[in-house]
Amino acid sequence: MSAMISINNVSKWYGDFQVLTDCTTGVKKGEVVVVCGPSGSGKSTLIKCVNALEPFQKGEIIVDGIAVGDPKTDLPKLRSRVGMVFQHFELFPHLSITENLAIAQVKVLGRSQDEAREKGLKLLDRVGLKAHAHKFPGQLSGGQQQRVAIARALAMDPIAMLFDEPTSALDPEMINEVLDVMTELAQEGMTMMCVTHEMGFARRVAHRVIFMDQGAIVEDCDKDAFFGDINARSERARQFLSKILQH
Amino acid sequence: MALDFSQIIPALPGLADGMLLTLKLLVMAVGGGVVLGTLLALARLSDNLLLSRLAKWYVNYFRSIPLLLVISWFYLVVPMVLSWITGDLTPVGAFTSCLVAFVMFEAAYFSEIVRAGIQSISRGQINAAYALGMTYSQAMRLVILPQAFRKMMPLLLQQSIILFQDTSLVYAVGLMDFLNTARSKGDVVGLPHEFLLFAGAVYFVISFGASQWVKRLQKRFAV
Numbered sequence: 001m002s003a004m005i006s007i008n009n010v011s012k013w014y015g016d017f018q019v020l021t022d023c024t025t026g027v028k029k030g031e032v033v034v035v036c037g038p039s040g041s042g043k044s045t046l047i048k049c050v051n052a053l054e055p056f057q058k059g060e061i062i063v064d065g066i067a068v069g070d071p072k073t074d075l076p077k078l079r080s081r082v083g084m085v086f087q088h089f090e091l092f093p094h095l096s097i098t099e100n101l102a103i104a105q106v107k108v109l110g111r112s113q114d115e116a117r118e119k120g121l122k123l124l125d126r127v128g129l130k131a132h133a134h135k136f137p138g139q140l141s142g143g144q145q146q147r148v149a150i151a152r153a154l155a156m157d158p159i160a161m162l163f164d165e166p167t168s169a170l171d172p173e174m175i176n177e178v179l180d181v182m183t184e185l186a187q188e189g190m191t192m193m194c195v196t197h198e199m200g201f202a203r204r205v206a207h208r209v210i211f212m213d214q215g216a217i218v219e220d221c222d223k224d225a226f227f228g229d230i231n232a233r234s235e236r237a238r239q240f241l242s243k244i245l246q247h
Numbered sequence: 248m249a250l251d252f253s254q255i256i257p258a259l260p261g262l263a264d265g266m267l268l269t270l271k272l273l274v275m276a277v278g279g280g281v282v283l284g285t286l287l288a289l290a291r292l293s294d295n296l297l298l299s300r301l302a303k304w305y306v307n308y309f310r311s312i313p314l315l316l317v318i319s320w321f322y323l324v325v326p327m328v329l330s331w332i333t334g335d336l337t338p339v340g341a342f343t344s345c346l347v348a349f350v351m352f353e354a355a356y357f358s359e360i361v362r363a364g365i366q367s368i369s370r371g372q373i374n375a376a377y378a379l380g381m382t383y384s385q386a387m388r389l390v391i392l393p394q395a396f397r398k399m400m401p402l403l404l405q406q407s408i409i410l411f412q413d414t415s416l417v418y419a420v421g422l423m424d425f426l427n428t429a430r431s432k433g434d435v436v437g438l439p440h441e442f443l444l445f446a447g448a449v450y451f452v453i454s455f456g457a458s459q460w461v462k463r464l465q466k467r468f469a470v
Binding site for chain 2: 048051053075076077079080081082083084086088090091092093094103104107108109152153156
């Protein structure tokens with residue numbers, strides 16, 4: 001498997017404060033990587049660096065052979081090929097669900113309205129929300145909005161998907177409907193990088209788990225190793241896991 | 248002294264022409280002012296320091312001088328600038344010079360409203376637009392500005408009502424708007440008090456009515 005996303009020695013500062021320190025990792029084609037760690041550990045920042053929503057000052061990130069940090073890179077084009085799902089869904093509230101799904105297909109990829117609508121409806125059906133196509137985001141529950149957001153990203157036919165804490169703004173009873181969609185995606189072979197606290201999802205679906213603390217990657221290993229041999233893990237990762245796995 | 252309003256009736260067609268000019272000036276000034284104001288707001292919010300500073304200076308400058316001064320200036324300046332460009336003296340007329348003055352002046356006020364509107368939209372929305380591959384201009388046009396304008400609509404309309412009253416300042420350059428027409432018609436028939444009272448009533452009814460309508464709209468948009 002070739003590396004779809006490779007992150008090499010990436011460091012980032014906000015002024016004097018270093019938020020990322022020499023992060024090196026990667027995601028292979030078809031691989032599902034879960035990034036976890038305490039809040040403030042830099043995991044969301046790292047995933048936002050992958051599609052250049054956050055700039056970084058040192059190191060390089062290569063997505064499908066294209067250097068993200070290169071000033072000559074056509075960022076809109078690169079981003080259009082990488083799907084992203086946000087913590088707060090970020091559906092466009094002034095557009096209907098159908099329009100939310102179609103707008104970037106039409107304006108960015110140049111598809112026709114009909115083609116975009118049809119594709120949107122197909123994906124909406126896939127996440128179980130076809131009946132809601134005419135509604136506006138404000139009329140849907142959090143879990144439904146997040147499923148629409150996943151469909152919106154998929155409508156662009158992405159080569160990889162980035163998930164930035166997709167379930168942490170959701171009520172507990174809605175978490176599973178979103179995780180189910182993500183699990184299905186993973187099983188179909190989508191390349192995924194997911195920042196999440198859902199260790200059950202990581203255990204079931206991930207190939208690899210990355211643990212971050214204070215802006216650095218502390219652990220980067222196979223899922224089985226990460227959950228299997230807890231004594232081989234770093235002190236910090238053990239503390240984190242013991243806190244999060246008790247519940 | 249007894250008031251005699253009977254002479255207003257034969258003057259109504261002329262007054263209607265004056266109101267038409269007032270409304271035409273208002274609509275064009277609001278349109279132009281919002282467009283220029285939006286560009287100023289985008290410049291003000293841009294990462295380009297020079298652009299941002301220029302927009303800030305523009306806004307601060309136009310908010311620090313009286314509108315009447317701007318109107319008088321443009322009446323004299325616009326024809327002069329045009330004569331520099333075209334080489335010969337082209338009369339532009341009071342209407343065009345007033346329109347330019349209103350657009351440039353009101354843009355300063357509209358830009359502050361638009362800026363607040365853009366800033367009220369969460370950072371996550373523009374990130375989502377970018378993540379879908381949109382350029383800055385697409386993200387603004389398709390995602391941020393439509394939401395911002397919806398939020399700002401009551402404020403923009405309120406500012407337009409103020410502008411509606413301010414259009415009466417065009418009397419300074421002799422433009423026959425509603426107020427100026429009323430004044431001159433009143434003078435001609437020797438009944439200035441009646442005509443001015445009538446004009447005041449018309450301004451009040453329109454401004455107050457529009458204001459109430461905006462308040463209702465505000466409640467609906469607040470949901």
